[in-house]
Amino acid sequence: MTARLAPAPPTRAVPQARSARLPWTALPPAARAEVERLLGSSVTWSRTQSGGFSRGVATRLRCADGTRAFVKAVPRHGDPYAVALYEREAAVAAQLPAALPAPAFRGTVDTGDWLALVFDAAAGRTPPVPWRERDLRLVLGALVRLTELAASCPVPAAKPWGGTLADWRGWNHLLGDREGLGGVEGLDGLAPWARRHVDRLARLEESFPQAARGDTLLHSDLRSDNILVAGSTVRFVDWAWAARGQDWIDPMIFALCAAVQGLADPQGLFLAHPAGRAADPRAVDSVLAALAGSFVNASRQPADWDTGAIREFQRAEAAATCRWLAARTGWE
Template sequence: MSLDVNPYGPPASGSRVPWERVHPAARAGVEEFLGAPVAEAVTQSGGFSPAAAVRVRAANGRRAFVKAVGPQPNSEAVAIYRAEARNAAGLPPSAPAPRLLTSFEAAGWVVLVFEDVAGRHPATPWRRDELDLVLAAVRRMSAELTPAPIPAPTVGDGFAESFTGWRRLLGEDTTGLDPWALRHLDELAGLESGWAEVAAGDTLLHADLRADNILLADGRVYVVDWPWACVGAAWFDLVCMLPSVGMQGGPPPDELLPDPDPAVTMVLAAVAGYLVRHGRLPAPPGLPTLRPFQRAQGVVALGWLRRRTGWS
């Protein structure tokens, strides 16, 4: 094996925009809010969005974490950041998330200013002590956010277009598709088709949990990046998260969620179909590592689904 191959999957990273390339009007807005010019700006790695993610220190000593995105190279990112601003502003203090201090738009850029958390992402390969800490926090978060404290789409509406992977593959070129998946494509499409009904619930979900969306600081867990928040079954976040845990050196999903509930299997079918199909698509503008990351998760999700169904 080549020494530059990561055995725990491709990195969750995009093309970060350095602070000096953020539009001057957006930078000026941040400095006005902080009350002084930015004296130090340190770009943070992790995450896929083609945007700025910067820990800043103003000349007066105030610190903040700033996310900022413009209409290029991916115009969809602006709408995503608007959704995150809306969701983050409404999260209750009990949510394990950094506090949004302010948000604004300037010259076509969307800017979010959060409290600065001096944390780090969980280690990968996952350490079991950190994983246990995170899983406990995710379960507490689900309890704290039931019923959902803010308006948000249902999970069925939020993922209606995304969770159709197997059904779309029925009409697409399947060259190179996993042989087991190809053999059971009709059955997988049928299993996937009922996911939204069984995933319904009244819990506010993050809906995009991965190591790069989690910070650890002083024994606390912070969940960041909330643009996809929606309302559904409390266990949905865990089902979506576990393929990335397995891909990044953690225990197999079966060990962490042995629940035999058929509803879990149906949602897993939808998750696996999403990851497998999207991993076959061209990279979106400005997100060069997204498809390899999805493909690697898809391998884990598909293996988990195969074991849960028992189909030969």
């Protein structure tokens, strides 16, 4: 692998995917009892997990009979987006083949007030960021194997990656803002490179649906906090965004996420994966452009106490994607 992990520039902090998770005891007694019934034993120990951005319960459990599990749960009232995401993850997790490097799914608990997903516990640590060369090599090897196993999508519930173009016309939305405001004001806050090339980026993202279309099962969210490393074993967790698409999309997302969190050369990491080397460069540029436009638009939305960390991460994603696109396209 030619990619090298360089320290993040001193002026650019490495963002963390961290949230204020709720503990096991935040689940109502009736929901906890249902989880124990599903596991077949009473819970004697719990440890809250902090990775990711959701605000629900995320905890490792140990039971009286030695069973170990992981439970994530959200209240059904107050956050319909999170509930929909958990329902989507449950549908996918129930269909994941056992051969995939993912924790086994035990089932769901739905009390009407809370929705919980129960998995076998997966041993391991999340790779620290900035990324280290050893971890990059290890996860890349596991991702190559995952891509091979996930060819000819084995999950009927997986939808096409990215949905429709209407969901991804970020640069075109920015152009519309500019026209509606009668000038460049709609582009305020954009990095100089993006401001200079917004028209070209808008044209590039237009071919996104065709560029992404494929039949490989994709994880789609390969941040460090969705990866567990135990010795030489790697498992990919949190399949809420699983979809079907081109086999090079997961390697691209992995490289991009690593770039957000300290990797200096996402292109080198991308090309270290066989699917990355075989990918149509124009298609990759189109998908990167669509991602960049989406990140830019999302990062410009108002932030509050609950979304501040997400907005920070989205700004970092937008900047990293634009830097990678600038290097790939050669646009000044």
